[in-house]
Each structure stands twice: as structure tokens, then as C-alpha cells.
Amino acid sequence: MKLFPNRLRGLSITAAASLILTALPAWAVDPFTLKDIRVEGLQRVEPGTVFASLPFRIGEQYNDEKGSSAIRSLFGLGLFTDVRLQVEEGVLIVIVEERPTVADVSFSGIKEFDAEVLKKTLRDVGLAEGRPFDKALADKAEQELKRQYINRSMYAAQVVTTVTPSERNRVNLNFNVIEGDVAKIKDIRIVGNQAFSESTLRDLFDLDTGGFMSWYTKSDRYSRAKLNADLESLRSYYLTRGYLEFKVDSTQVAISPDKQDMSMTINVTEGKRFVVSSVVLQGEYLGKDDEFKTLVAMRPGEAYNAEDVSKTVKAFTDYFGSFGYAFAQVEATPDIDRANNRVAFVLRAQPARRVYVRRINVEGNNRTRDEVIRREFRQLESAWYDSDRIRLSRDRVDRLGYFTEVGIGTEPVPGSNDQVDLTISVAEKPTGNLSIGAGYSQADKLSFIGSIKQENVFGSGNYLGLDLNTSKYNRQFVLSTTNPYFTADGISRTLDGYYKTTQPYDAQGGDYEIATKGVGIKFGVPFTERDTVYFGVGAEHVKVTSGDELPEAYLDQGGTYLPATVGWARDERDSALVPTAGRLQRLNTEFGLGSDRQYVKLSYQFQQYVPLTRQYTLAFNTEVGVGKGLGSKSFPVLRNFYGGGLGSVRGFEQGTLGPTSAVIGSTTGETVNIGGARNLVFNAEFIGPFPGAGNDRTLRWFAFADVGNVYGESESVDLSKLRASVGVGLSWISPIGPLRFAYGTPVRKFDGDSIQKFQFQIGTSF
Known part of the structure; x- marks a missing residue:
């Protein structure tokens, strides 16, 4: 007997499921014991996937409720467009119709994006080659593509999706894109300002109406994220100049009918300018009130400055952190006297609990090895939290010069009130330079020039440099390598080997030559966190071959050189790169x-x-x-x-x-x-x-x-x-x-x- 008729075939999932549930009483069957279960209609889906979704097994009782549950489960897999159940002499037959799978995803008309980048974006929304096709997913993918273009200020972009059936129940998807032009910001208005001119305030923004560098900065392309950042810059400008109650009332962004021009209007309320009248400390300061008072950046009689308030709170928090109180709470509460335009601050502090660092995690180092970053850390795992050591660790990692950005985040350990995890996140930059070239001239003939300089070779933190020049008049071979952690204590070792020859390039036919060959070794010993002393020795032999055009000063410069070096360096910069x-x-x-x-x-x-x-x-x-x-x-x-x-x-x-x-x-x-x-x-x-x-x-x-x-x-x-x-x-x-x-x-x-x-x-x- 058939539990559901064939007329359900071809219905959508929602319609089919609705009809199934409605029709259940009409095709009710008496409960019976399952002798067997068969599945028909499978092409790519494994039978085990179907059996795992059924709420019954062979030998168990079957009834209408279990049948309804089975249909809902199979539809819920998202793999089928139709599901039917048939019963024949104690055997349950599950008949399914699989969704077509995506055979290929292609794009036409795209110029702004790389096709592989867009495919990854669609994969994130569930649409990719080999996955079941769903019209709803295709619509979602189409909207996602439009969103990607909107993020590039291309509001006129149009996307048309074409679905082409293919053999073996597959479909090919093509997204035809008409990109249009980039929408440019034509006007930025600030309304409500009185203390500062509109041009002064607009200069604070990264967004602008375009200029000769817009091709590089893309500053005339609207971005909500950039606008939010600019609004924060605007707030900061006012809040650091006494305007305690400044606020941005509203922001309107309008786009022209052709979606090519955009206008922005920002409405602000400046409020009054306030002066700090007093600063009072309240709370628990570990008996170090005088030390904390020296960290207060706010000064009575000066204009209110939000940066000074933030700087004070941060200084207090960091100072608490140096004693292990990572979760110290510091609040700067203003007491506003609007009648006299004055504000008094109360700094309340609660050290909370002392904590230690459980684990240090490293993120963003796709190439650089973890140990290269970890060995710069002065905050150790399982040690008391120390904000000074953490800040020093961040600076040491930044001074490596391998990263454009270095940040450290602190996260409480779930279930523990005295442990934290530190996560250092880095953004790597290119640390190598490779140049290869060849040239030909009447004098030099054919020459080869090559240079390899890698500050972080294979992500090990070691430096390797190789220079080669086969020119007739200036030949050189230089090999240099530095291991910054030759010993576990941080003693570095540098090895150099070189061979150089120099001849004059002169129309009169000068033919003297200076040949230099040598080797050297140097060690760097860290005496403090910021001081390193260097010791080195070398051996060098110089041979001067006399000839025409020889400078007189070089006549007696040949011989053996045995240089010994002693050096010292202290680096207290916030960054080695910038x-x-x-x-x-x-x-x-x-x-x-x-x-x-x-x-x-x-x-x-x-x-x-x-x-x-x-x-x-x-x-x-x-x-x-x-x-x-x-x-x-x-x-x-x-x-x-x-x-x-x-x-x-x-x-x-x-x-x-x-x-x-x-x-x-x-x-x-x-x-x-x-x-x-x-x-x-x-x-x-x-x-x-x-x-x-x-x-x-x-x-x-x-x-x-x-x-x-x-x-x-x-x-x-x-x-x-x-x-x-x-x-x-x-x-x-x-x-x-x-x-x-x-x-x-x-x-x-x-x-x-x-x-x-x-x-x-x-x-x-x-």
C-alpha cells in the first residue's frame, strides 16, 4: 500500500511538508512491525545518511507519528526536494528525490574582485561546487555579492543569476555582474558647529570629497566603518578641548538617483566648554596614594580633556597591573556644575583580586614561528600578571621589525577568578628582499647581479644576506647570517664572509685593482632588557695591484687587517619599523x-x-x-x-x-x-x-x-x-x-x- 500518492512530487519543501502533515489522517495506517527498510532514488547521498535520520529500525513498531517524524528529519537534511514513504507487506520504502548539486560557479563582468575571492565569499554562505543547490541560497549569494560591491562604494552594481541544468542532476551557476561606476562622496556637511569651522572639522576625517591621492587612499569612497571612525575623531576633537557634553545628534547619508554621488550631513550639539575644578581620590590604593596622585594627568584650572581622563584611568590600571591586579576597576566620575561650566572628578579604585597568567597564545603569525615571538616575552606563563612586563614584551616583539601591527589582549579564564590568558596578535609584513638582474656593456661585458636579504628566514627569526656581483670592475660576494638567539639566554651570533674586487671604470684605461677577502664573527650579549654589548673579531686581507689611475692614498693600504670590535646598543623606540x-x-x-x-x-x-x-x-x-x-x-x-x-x-x-x-x-x-x-x-x-x-x-x-x-x-x-x-x-x-x-x-x-x-x-x- 502507498502511504502518500505521487502527486506530492515536484512540490517545494515547505508545501510538501505542509501537505504531508495535513494529509496524515487521510492515509493513516495501523501500527505494524517493520520487516525491512529500503531506500530508492539515491544518486550521490549515502544510504547511511538516510538511515541515520530515521527514528525507527527494523524490528521496531512503525506508526503514523514516526512516519511524520521521518519525513521532517529527511527534509531537514536539505538534500532532497521530495520525500515519500510506501508500505508493502511490512516493508517500508523510502523514496527520495535528491536536490541537484552545484557543478560549477562562474562569474562574468567582474573587474573589481578576483573570482577566487568571490567564490570564497559564496562558500561562506553555503553555496559552492559539490554542495546541494538551493534557490534560497542562490538568492542569498546574489545579495552577498551586492553587499561586497556596496562595501567598495559600487552601489549601482547589478547581479543576475543564471542556473543551467547539467547531466547527472547537476546545475551550473553563473553570476553576471554589471559593476557600474564607483559612487563618490561629493559633499560633506557638518551642522551645529560654532566653536570650530566646518573646514577644520572636515580635516579630521579620513573620508573626503576626493583629491590627487584618492586613487591610492580611496578616501572619497563611502564606508560605514570609516564614517564611524571619523565620527569618533570628531568626538575626540571636542572632548579634548573642554566640550564635555558634545554629541553627534544624527548622520544622514544620501545617494543620487543614478547611485554615483553621495552626500553626508552630520548634525552635532557642542554644549558648553568646561574647566576642571578638582580631582579627588577615593577607594583602595594599596597604601600607595601618593604614587597614584603623581599619575593624575588632569589639572585643576585647565580645560576638560577626555584624553587626560583616559590617560589617568589607564595609568592607574597599569600601575595596579604591575602588582598583579589585572582586573582593577578604576572609574572617573564627573560632578558637573553647569551654572559655572566647571567639572570636578572623583577617581574611585577597587583593586579586586590579584591574578596570574595561565597561558600565552600567539595569533596571526602565518610564517613566523611561535618561539620567535615567545622568546621576546618577559611575562611568563604561571607567573603573576605584570603590566610592565607585558608592555615590555609587546615592545620587544614590535622591535623585531617583522610585523606591521602588534597587540596584546587579556581574557579571564572561565571558571577561575585568579587566572587570565594573554593573546598576542600580529600582522606580518614582508621581511625579505630579492633582486636578480643582468646587464651588458662594452666595458663590463655580461654581468650578473643578485641579492637576497631575509630578516626572518623560514620564519626562524634568523637573518640571511647574500650579495653577488660579477661585474668586471666591481665584483663581490658577501654572505652574512645572524642568529639572534645563538644561546637560550639571548646571545646573538653573526657570521660574515666576503670577497670583493674593485677596478676603476675610466675612459683613459685605468687598470689598478683592490681585492679584499675576509671573515668575521660577532656576538651580542644582552646585559639588560634594552642594552646589548657586542664583541667581535675578524680577519681580512687586502691586496692592492698597482696600475694606471690609482689614487695615491691607496698605495700602501694592502696587507692583513685583524679588526676587533666592542660595541653597545640601547633601543628604546616604540617600533623598529615606524x-x-x-x-x-x-x-x-x-x-x-x-x-x-x-x-x-x-x-x-x-x-x-x-x-x-x-x-x-x-x-x-x-x-x-x-x-x-x-x-x-x-x-x-x-x-x-x-x-x-x-x-x-x-x-x-x-x-x-x-x-x-x-x-x-x-x-x-x-x-x-x-x-x-x-x-x-x-x-x-x-x-x-x-x-x-x-x-x-x-x-x-x-x-x-x-x-x-x-x-x-x-x-x-x-x-x-x-x-x-x-x-x-x-x-x-x-x-x-x-x-x-x-x-x-x-x-x-x-x-x-x-x-x-x-x-x-x-x-x-x-
Whole structure:
């Protein structure tokens, strides 16, 4: 007998299920014992999937209620368009009609997105190749595609879905997209402002009406997330200038009928400007009230500043954290006197409970090994929570230079009131630079140039550098590797090996050669968290082959060099990649131990970064170097300092400042730059976000002023001979590494100086 007739076939799931439930009384059967269960109509679905969904087994009693439950369960799988039950002489036959599966998902007309990215988006909503097809899912996918285009400010995008049946109960899906143009912001209005001009407030926004950098920043494309961030910037601007009761009343965003232009109107209420009248501490301060009072940033008589309030609360929380109280509660309660426009603050503190760190998790390091990050941590697992150590740990990870972002989050451990987990999240940046090239010239013939520099090779935290140049006149092979954790205590080891030859490239046919080969080893010993002392030794042999065009200063520079180095470095910058605050100091001393070359070379570098605002920074750099020969020997020319160009005085050609040497055999008085034994350089930079780039840390501009020169060993450091330049530049953290471009104009120069106004390099600041 048939429990349900064939006329149910072809109905939708909802309609079929509704009809089934309605029709149950009409086709009721008497309960009976199941002798067997058969499934018909399966193509790809495994029989076990069907049997697992049935609420009965062979040998059990079957009734109408169980039959209804079985149909609901099978429809609930989402795998079938029709389900029927038939009973024949104690045998239950389950007849199903499978949904078609998706054979292929394709796109046409897309330019804004990569097809694989869109396929992943559709996969997240349940539509992908090999999965059952559902018209509702196709509609949902269509809406998701439109949402993706709306996120790119392409409101005119249209999506048409085409479903094409294929063999073996499959379908092909094609999403035809008419993208249209990007909707641009044409107008931004701020209504209700009185204390500040509308143009001043609009300058706070990342969103704008477009400019010459809009192609890079896309700042004229509307985004709700960006608008929310801009509104927060607007609130912060008012709240840091005394406007305690400032609020954004409403925000209207209108789009033109053709969906190409957008207008934004922001309505605000400024309120009155308030002044802080007093600050009082209440609560439990661990008996350290005086220490906490020194952390208060708010000052009576000054305008209310929300940043000062936040800074005070954070300072209190961090100070509690340094004693293990990770969940200390600090509240700054304002008592507002509207009649006199004054506000008094009560700081209430409750240390709560002392906690320790159960586990430290690492996220976002797809390439860098966990141990590379964990070994920089000074907060240990199963130790008391210490906010100072956690902050130091974050700074140490950031100073590795492998990441664009480093953050640390704290989460309570469920079921425990004295444990927390720390999660350090990082965003990796490219840390390698690979360049390969070949060239051909009449002089050099065919030459090969290659360079591999990887600061985080294979995610191990080790540095590996290889330079190769097969040019006829400047050949070199340099291999360098650094293991920052050669020992478990953090002692680093650097190994160097190199071979270099230099010949003149001169139309007159100069043929002298300087060949240098050497090896070196250096160890870095961390004496404190921020201080590292370096010790190193090396061996180097220089051979000078005389010939035409040889500078006189190189005549006696051949021989064996045995340099020993002792250095010290302290890095207190907030970031190695884009520093905005802190200080860096380096001191290095090199001694020549060989019998042929005995000398001492001392160099010192000092960098200071001063944050002016959240966006602007002042940076200063000073470098001083002195070299002197020991005994009756002069300082080796091959150990000279060089001045001019990036890293020294910009606007002057690289390495052209300082003493020169006459060329042997020259009849024209030709000279070449050979550097000097004394070096003096001062740099100052004003750094800010690139116009139109908002707060993007990867693209910044700077204005600079440089002063410096190089002097010979027998020369006095004459300040009247200092060269000076000013200019502007661009710093870009590009996919191939940090790039710096500078355009400098000398403001103090002398006859014979080589000027080079535009310069660039791949490297760090200064």
C-alpha cells in the first residue's frame, strides 16, 4: 500500500511538508512491525545518511507519528526536494528525490574582485561546487555579492543569476555582474558647529570629497566603518578641548538617483566648554596614594580633556597591573556644575583580586614561528600578571621589525577568578628582499647581479644576506647570517664572509685593482632588557695591484687587517619599523690588532623621536666618528668614514664629502674622494601622514635639515666647513621593503662639491 500518492512530487519543501502533515489522517495506517527498510532514488547521498535520520529500525513498531517524524528529519537534511514513504507487506520504502548539486560557479563582468575571492565569499554562505543547490541560497549569494560591491562604494552594481541544468542532476551557476561606476562622496556637511569651522572639522576625517591621492587612499569612497571612525575623531576633537557634553545628534547619508554621488550631513550639539575644578581620590590604593596622585594627568584650572581622563584611568590600571591586579576597576566620575561650566572628578579604585597568567597564545603569525615571538616575552606563563612586563614584551616583539601591527589582549579564564590568558596578535609584513638582474656593456661585458636579504628566514627569526656581483670592475660576494638567539639566554651570533674586487671604470684605461677577502664573527650579549654589548673579531686581507689611475692614498693600504670590535646598543623606540617615540643609541669601537695595521675607530649614533601629536613626529639623529692610527702608523684609508647622500647629508652625491686623493699619473690634476677619519652629521626630520593618506602608517612624508662633513686624520674639525641641506622626502613601507625618497637642496656648499638633489634607498629612517 502507498502511504502518500505521487502527486506530492515536484512540490517545494515547505508545501510538501505542509501537505504531508495535513494529509496524515487521510492515509493513516495501523501500527505494524517493520520487516525491512529500503531506500530508492539515491544518486550521490549515502544510504547511511538516510538511515541515520530515521527514528525507527527494523524490528521496531512503525506508526503514523514516526512516519511524520521521518519525513521532517529527511527534509531537514536539505538534500532532497521530495520525500515519500510506501508500505508493502511490512516493508517500508523510502523514496527520495535528491536536490541537484552545484557543478560549477562562474562569474562574468567582474573587474573589481578576483573570482577566487568571490567564490570564497559564496562558500561562506553555503553555496559552492559539490554542495546541494538551493534557490534560497542562490538568492542569498546574489545579495552577498551586492553587499561586497556596496562595501567598495559600487552601489549601482547589478547581479543576475543564471542556473543551467547539467547531466547527472547537476546545475551550473553563473553570476553576471554589471559593476557600474564607483559612487563618490561629493559633499560633506557638518551642522551645529560654532566653536570650530566646518573646514577644520572636515580635516579630521579620513573620508573626503576626493583629491590627487584618492586613487591610492580611496578616501572619497563611502564606508560605514570609516564614517564611524571619523565620527569618533570628531568626538575626540571636542572632548579634548573642554566640550564635555558634545554629541553627534544624527548622520544622514544620501545617494543620487543614478547611485554615483553621495552626500553626508552630520548634525552635532557642542554644549558648553568646561574647566576642571578638582580631582579627588577615593577607594583602595594599596597604601600607595601618593604614587597614584603623581599619575593624575588632569589639572585643576585647565580645560576638560577626555584624553587626560583616559590617560589617568589607564595609568592607574597599569600601575595596579604591575602588582598583579589585572582586573582593577578604576572609574572617573564627573560632578558637573553647569551654572559655572566647571567639572570636578572623583577617581574611585577597587583593586579586586590579584591574578596570574595561565597561558600565552600567539595569533596571526602565518610564517613566523611561535618561539620567535615567545622568546621576546618577559611575562611568563604561571607567573603573576605584570603590566610592565607585558608592555615590555609587546615592545620587544614590535622591535623585531617583522610585523606591521602588534597587540596584546587579556581574557579571564572561565571558571577561575585568579587566572587570565594573554593573546598576542600580529600582522606580518614582508621581511625579505630579492633582486636578480643582468646587464651588458662594452666595458663590463655580461654581468650578473643578485641579492637576497631575509630578516626572518623560514620564519626562524634568523637573518640571511647574500650579495653577488660579477661585474668586471666591481665584483663581490658577501654572505652574512645572524642568529639572534645563538644561546637560550639571548646571545646573538653573526657570521660574515666576503670577497670583493674593485677596478676603476675610466675612459683613459685605468687598470689598478683592490681585492679584499675576509671573515668575521660577532656576538651580542644582552646585559639588560634594552642594552646589548657586542664583541667581535675578524680577519681580512687586502691586496692592492698597482696600475694606471690609482689614487695615491691607496698605495700602501694592502696587507692583513685583524679588526676587533666592542660595541653597545640601547633601543628604546616604540617600533623598529615606524618609530614615533623613544630613543636609539649605538656605540662601536674597532681596534686594528695586526702588526701591519694598528688603529682605533670610534663611532656613536644617537636618535630621538618626539611625538608632537598622534600623527606628527619630530626625529633627530646625530652621528660622530673618530679614527686614529696607533704608534707611528696612520689611520687606514680603507677604514675611512664617508659623507654625503642618504644616511648622511642629503642633496650631496653619495660618499663625496671630505678629503680627496690625487690620481697617480694624472696630467689633469684628477682627484677622487676617499672619505676621512672623522665624521660629524646632524639630521632633523618633521614627519607626518602623506596628504590624502589619512593615518596610514605605511606612507608618510617628511621635511628634513641635514648638516655634516668628513675630515681627514690630520685635519681639525672646522665647523665652518660643514655642509648643510634642506628638503622633503617620502617614506613608504612597500611590499619589497621600506623605501625612502628624498629631494634635497644644499644651502651651504663649496666649490667642487658634487650635488645630487634626488636620492632614494631601500632601508630604514635617516
